[in-house]
Amino acid sequence: VALSNLEGDYIVATRSRKRVDRRHFLKVALSASAAGAVFAPYVARAQAAEIIVATSGGKLEEAFSVAYYEPFTKKTGIKIVKATTEYAKLKAMVDAGAPEWDVAQVSADQAAVFSRQKLLEPFDLSLFDKEALLPGVLFDDYVIVDLAAAVIAWNTKSVPADKAPRTWADVWNLERIKGDRAFWKQASETLEIALLADGVEPSKLYPLDVDRAFRSLDKIKKNITWWTAGAQSVQLLTSGETPVGYSWNGRLYEPRTKGAPVDFHFNQSLFVADSFLMPKGVRRKREAMQFIAFALQPENQANFSRAIPYGPVAKKALTLLDAQTLALLPSSEENFPKGTLQNGAWWAENGAKANERFNSWIIS
Amino acid sequence: MASSVVNRRAPAVRAWSPQRVYLLLSIFPISFFGLFLLWPMARVIVRSFWEPSPGLQNFVHIATMGPYVAVFGATLQIAAAVTLICLVVAYPFAYLASRLHGVAFKIYVGLVLIPLWTSVVVRSFAWMVLFQRNGVINDALMWMNLIDQPIRLLQTPLSVGVGMVHIMLPFMILPIVTSMRSVDPVLIRAGAILGAGPFRLFFRVYLPLTLPGVTAGILLVFIGSLGFYITPALLGGARSTMIAVLIRQQASEMLNWPLASALSTTLLVVTLLFFVAFTRLTRRFNEALG
Numbered sequence: 018v019a020l021s022n023l024e025g026d027y028i029v030a031t032r033s034r035k036r037v038d039r040r041h042f043l044k045v046a047l048s049a050s051a052a053g054a055v056f057a058p059y060v061a062r063a064q065a066a067e068i069i070v071a072t073s074g075g076k077l078e079e080a081f082s083v084a085y086y087e088p089f090t091k092k093t094g095i096k097i098v099k100a101t102t103e104y105a106k107l108k109a110m111v112d113a114g115a116p117e118w119d120v121a122q123v124s125a126d127q128a129a130v131f132s133r134q135k136l137l138e139p140f141d142l143s144l145f146d147k148e149a150l151l152p153g154v155l156f157d158d159y160v161i162v163d164l165a166a167a168v169i170a171w172n173t174k175s176v177p178a179d180k181a182p183r184t185w186a187d188v189w190n191l192e193r194i195k196g197d198r199a200f201w202k203q204a205s206e207t208l209e210i211a212l213l214a215d216g217v218e219p220s221k222l223y224p225l226d227v228d229r230a231f232r233s234l235d236k237i238k239k240n241i242t243w244w245t246a247g248a249q250s251v252q253l254l255t256s257g258e259t260p261v262g263y264s265w266n267g268r269l270y271e272p273r274t275k276g277a278p279v280d281f282h283f284n285q286s287l288f289v290a291d292s293f294l295m296p297k298g299v300r301r302k303r304e305a306m307q308f309i310a311f312a313l314q315p316e317n318q319a320n321f322s323r324a325i326p327y328g329p330v331a332k333k334a335l336t337l338l339d340a341q342t343l344a345l346l347p348s349s350e351e352n353f354p355k356g357t358l359q360n361g362a363w364w365a366e367n368g369a370k371a372n373e374r375f376n377s378w379i380i381s
Numbered sequence: 382m383a384s385s386v387v388n389r390r391a392p393a394v395r396a397w398s399p400q401r402v403y404l405l406l407s408i409f410p411i412s413f414f415g416l417f418l419l420w421p422m423a424r425v426i427v428r429s430f431w432e433p434s435p436g437l438q439n440f441v442h443i444a445t446m447g448p449y450v451a452v453f454g455a456t457l458q459i460a461a462a463v464t465l466i467c468l469v470v471a472y473p474f475a476y477l478a479s480r481l482h483g484v485a486f487k488i489y490v491g492l493v494l495i496p497l498w499t500s501v502v503v504r505s506f507a508w509m510v511l512f513q514r515n516g517v518i519n520d521a522l523m524w525m526n527l528i529d530q531p532i533r534l535l536q537t538p539l540s541v542g543v544g545m546v547h548i549m550l551p552f553m554i555l556p557i558v559t560s561m562r563s564v565d566p567v568l569i570r571a572g573a574i575l576g577a578g579p580f581r582l583f584f585r586v587y588l589p590l591t592l593p594g595v596t597a598g599i600l601l602v603f604i605g606s607l608g609f610y611i612t613p614a615l616l617g618g619a620r621s622t623m624i625a626v627l628i629r630q631q632a633s634e635m636l637n638w639p640l641a642s643a644l645s646t647t648l649l650v651v652t653l654l655f656f657v658a659f660t661r662l663t664r665r666f667n668e669a670l671g
Contacts, residue, residue: 105633127634134636197533202619242536245614249509258513258535369635373447376627379619380451 065301067096068119068308074101076325077291081122084321085312092311095304104131107296111136116296119305125290126205128159129361130368138295138302144310151348153358154330159294162312163321164328166266166286166347166356167206170250174278175260184285185214188261189237199253199262202243204375205364207234209287209357210263219285219357227371231378243379255279265289266347270326286356288347291327322346328353422649429643439643449627449644453651456624459613460606463545464553467602468595470546471553475594478554479561493551501548505615508544509535512616536618544616549605553598560594589667596663603659604652624648 070086072078078099086097102121108131110116123131131137137158147155154161169182175196182188188198188210200207208230212222215233234241242259244250250264255277269281293309295302311317318329319337328348329335335349343349347356364371429439443449478489496504511517514531522528534540564587572586588595610625617623624644631641 103633104636108636108638130634130636202614241619243619248506249615252506252509252513256513256515258515369637372630372635376452376622376630377448380448380455380622 064093065095065304067098068301068304069098069100069117070120070122070308071100071102071107071118072122077122077327080321080324080327081312083324084317085308088317088320089308089311093304093307095308097308107131108134108136111297114298116299118296119299119301120293120295120308122162122291122293123159125159125161125292126359126361126364126368128156128292128294129365131294132156132158133362133365136297138297138299140295140309141302141306144306145313149315149331149333150313151330151332151353154290159292160309160313161290161292161330162309163318163330164288164290164347164358166283166288166328166352167210167263168266168269168281168283168286169261170254170264170269170279170281171261172254172257172259172278173280175257181280182261183282185210186216188263189214189233191237191240194261196260197240197242197258197262198237199244199250199259199264200241201250201263202245202379204371205368206263206287206289206359207375208371209359210285213285213287213357222357223360223363225363225367225371227367227374231374234378251279266345267326270345283347283352283355286347286352288328288353288356288358290330290359425642426646426649428639429646432639432642439639440647442640443643443647448622449624452622452624452627453647455620455622456607457651459541459545459621459623460603460609462542463549463606464599464603466542466546467549467553468599471550471557471598472595475554475557475561478558479564493554496547497551501611502615504548505544505612508540508547508616512540512543535616536621538621541613541617541621544612545606545609548612549602552601552605556597556601557591557594560591560597564590592663592667596659600656600659603655607648607652 070081072081082097082099086099090096100118102118102123104123104127107116107118107121107123110118128137139158140156140160142155142157145155145160150160169185169188171182171194173181176182176194180193182190182194187193200210208225208227209222211230211233212225213219215229217226217229242253242262244253247265247268250262251268251272253259254262254264254269255272257278264281266281266283266286269279273279273281293312295305295309299305312321313331315329315331315333315337318331318334321327322329322334322338323342326342326345328346329338330348335343335346338346338349343351346352430437432439478486478493481489512534513519514533514535516534518534519528519531523531568586568590569582572582577585608625609623610629613621613623614626628641628644628648631637631644635641
């Protein structure tokens with residue numbers, strides 16, 4: 018249940034850094050709706066000349082472009098028109114019966130919400146080889162295409178090496194590390210780490226014991242600095258405002274490489290994911306399906322992970338990558354067993370209540 | 382066709398009467414607001430009563446469950462505080478400006494306007510950098526030996542207050558300056574000649590004459606602050622959740638549009654109530670000052 022760009026470039030906690038280019042978006046939206054309205058009914062049989070793929074933009078979209086869009090166009094001749102994902106808009110266009118996007122990239126937990134509200138077009142599952150993918154990534158109407166990790170992160174200047182946190186329990190230990198913890202101001206992901214800190218086995222994480230999670234959070238409530246935008250978490254951790262906290266590997270990777278005093282590891286991380294899906298009633302389903310299947314090809318997945326440190330979900334993709342790249346990826350053979358995949362279905366089912374409770378808890 | 386034949390005989394003056402021109406000119410704005418403001422707003426209001434089933438359930442939920450009442454309270458409180466601070470800062474500042482002329486006045490207007498052209502997100506992040514533990518403010522306080530170690534400034538009411546006041550201040554200053562510049566200095570002199578002291582001159586002459594600007598400023602700042610979103614999110618702590626944050630969450634993440642609509646409707650009603658109460662109050666105040 019992440020973010021959106023409801024407010025244009027008011028970036029709200031996005032795992033994938035995003036930049037919204039309004040002019041481009043408008044251009045795309047106009048050409049798309051014009052082309053769609055005029056040609057859609059007549060070209061149902063022939064191959065569409067283009068499909069519209071909505072993403073959260075920024076570096077993620079750049080990586081998609083290099084790894085998926087360009088090779089796909091080269092292979093099939095189908096052009097990819099870029100658009101910007103907006104969750105409320107997806108619902109609105111499905112409700113109106115005229116989805117403008119053919120494919121949308123949506124965080125996996127949000128995809129589960131859409132799926133539960135029956136806003137998604139069912140997949141043609143015969144196009145996918147389930148065995149070739151990591152377990153738990155392929156669903157009836159969406160598929161996880163890459164994995165990011167919510168990780169334990171700390172400022173290396175404020176926290177001496179011997180005190181560096183190894184587990185969430187260390188993060189909860191106010192004696193071990195003094196000062197504030199930087200956490201994301203929302204229930205999803207925060208409840209999970211609260212339970213991990215309290216000693217819950219990763220395999221028994223779901224269904225979440227919400228009461229226990231809040232009891233665990235209560236212990237450090239006064240020592241939490243809440244962030245709402247991903248960029249803010251990096252700011253808090255690199256500046257030392259908070260010596261320790263929670264952020265995403267994709268966010269921290271760059272500052273760490275550039276020498277900012279921040280470090281993280283994949284131990285006890287929570288894997289969160291991006292997914293591809295089609296809005297219900299999608300106009301160019303055949304081409305959209307073709308595109309999604311193409312994105313899951315091992316060599317394309319490997320190219321994606323070379324462009325951005327998010328893990329592939331095609332098992333074979335890992336064998337194509339060198340050790341240096343693999344060390345940065347959540348889904349590498351070494352890192353994947355260290356973490357837990359977030360259960361989007363649980364959040365789709367219980368998110369409304371859990372969030373309401375979280376919002377009440379935080380102001381009390 | 383028939384009517385154009387008749388019209389050709391009509392005098393040109395009548396065809397282009399001012400009323401007709403105004404009517405023609407107003408078609409665009411009226412249909413624009415109707416289509417893109419009133420119609421969606423009507424839909425939001427209807428949805429809040431009609432979905433998932435007709436009745437008041439969404440409003441009962443808001444009143445009895447979750448954090449909504451408390452967050453509405455906090456939102457009003459923050460908006461009121463920001464408005465008050467803006468007023469106190471803006472009034473003397475505007476007075477100074479209203480006495481300036483020529484280049485000095487232009488520079489001053491530029492100083493007020495330039496921040497307005499900068500993205501709210503950028504300004505909020507800038508405040509984060511200033512307020513953090515090893516930020517400029519803490520460094521300065523340490524250097525002056527006022528504190529021994531950095532104190533927490535971020536995510537306090539102070540940081541939200543400063544951030545929001547900074548953004549809303551132009552909306553208070555500009556209308557007040559406008560009304561101050563239209564005050565005829567002769568009236569002040571007349572009051573003085575008639576024997577009023579500075580105190581009395583201010584409250585009986587100057588303040589009533591600038592009140593329209595003050596009223597406009599208060600309305601702009603207070604109503605604008607009610608819908609604030611990004612600044613409290615970035616600079617505020619746990620308790621500074623504003624209602625706009627929850628509306629966005631329901632609309633865009635939970636996809637619970639009926640509840641989002643009901644929250645928006647409630648905010649709209651609260652705003653209108655404030656608007657009505659405030660305009661009545663100022664009218665009375667005006668009459669009392671007479």
